Amino acid sequence: MHLLTGGEGDAPPRAGFVVSKAVGGAVVRNRVKRRLRHLVVPHLAALPAGTMLVVRALPPAALADFSLLGRDLERSLEALTAPRPAEVGA
DSSP states (O other), X not given: OXXXXXXXXXXXXXXXXXXXXXXXXXXXXXXXXXXXXXHHHHHHTTSOTTOEEEEEEOGGGGTOOHHHHHHHHHHHHXXXXXXXXXXXXX
């Protein structure tokens, strides 16, 4: 998962999804995208304006249930949005 900040400051946060053929056939890929899209929507409001979120689904996402995808997404978003310690010497 990647979080890109900046861009247009007044634009709403956006999310995009990358689900390759390695995840499965078209039906499986679309199901994974629908689930991820549904899970991301409530988190967009917490992101700064102009943020672009890119979520990449790995092959295990095809077999993951909805709650597991949700926990993984939340954990990833927490890691991305957590304050980072100041670099030494900066």
